[in-house]
Amino acid sequence: MTQSDKAQIDQKQISLLWAGPETANEIAQIQIQMQDLNWGEDEIRTLLANPCSNSLLVKIRLNPENPPLTAGYIMGRLIGEEVEILAIGVLEPFQKFGLGRSLVEGLTRAAKRAEAKKMFLEVACDNEPALSLYSKLGFEETGRRQDYYKRADGTKVDAVTMTRTF
Numbered sequence: 465m466t467q468s469d470k471a472q473i474d475q476k477q478i479s480l481l482w483a484g485p486e487t488a489n490e491i492a493q494i495q496i497q498m499q500d501l502n503w504g505e506d507e508i509r510t511l512l513a514n515p516c517s518n519s520l521l522v523k524i525r526l527n528p529e530n531p532p533l534t535a536g537y538i539m540g541r542l543i544g545e546e547v548e549i550l551a552i553g554v555l556e557p558f559q560k561f562g563l564g565r566s567l568v569e570g571l572t573r574a575a576k577r578a579e580a581k582k583m584f585l586e587v588a589c590d591n592e593p594a595l596s597l598y599s600k601l602g603f604e605e606t607g608r609r610q611d612y613y614k615r616a617d618g619t620k621v622d623a624v625t626m627t628r629t630f
């Protein structure tokens with residue numbers, strides 16, 4: 465993707481699709497490319513096949529001749545009246561175009577249709593892009609787990625629990 469492609473992205477080129485178990489490979493590939501999470505395709509497929517799964521892909525069609533590219537995903541789980549965001553990721557070339565926001569808002573719409581009352585997640589306390597995204601969408605810090613995440617270099621980072629009620 466070139467800078468001129470970036471400049472041309474607009475909302476009409478973006479679509480949100482339901483992520484069923486058949487999309488496990490796409491999500492696994494995104495996780496591998498992002499070097500963020502690496503749950504493995506089988507684990508992702510199991511999560512997506514669960515009836516509690518509320519998960520979406522975001523696709524971008526950069527030009528009409530080519531098929532849309534999968535640019536990101538969100539995986540959620542609806543249990544009772546609560547939705548947990550298990551993972552979200554937008555590939556680096558497509559970041560900062562509103563796709564992360566679209567994914568959370570899309571999941572929120574699905575959650576409200578299912579009469580959920582609350583959405584929550586855990587995020588590393590130093591993940592500024594994610595903290596900012598969630599704050600802007602009305603999530604508030606409701607808890608903290610000290611030294612919850614262990615980084616490859618051995619350092620530990622707190623997990624922040626963020627919650628939004630509908």
Ligand SMILES: CC(C)(COP(=O)(O)OP(=O)(O)OC[C@H]1O[C@@H](n2cnc3c(N)ncnc32)[C@H](O)[C@@H]1OP(=O)(O)O)[C@@H](O)C(=O)NCCC(=O)NCCS
Nearest residue numbers: 552553554559560561562563564565587592593594596597
């Ligand atoms: C967090 C993430 C999903 C955001 O996706 P995105 O498509 O870039 O986000 P958007 O373009 O929709 O941005 C929405 C808001 O997020 C925040 N944000 C996004 N990127 C940011 C950055 N690099 N620095 C600071 N804030 C940022 C901003 O508040 C932004 O609002 P604005 O456009 O009004 O400034 C993306 O950075 C990502 O995939 N990160 C790696 C995986 C990850 O950390 N997942 C979260 C684990 S809980």
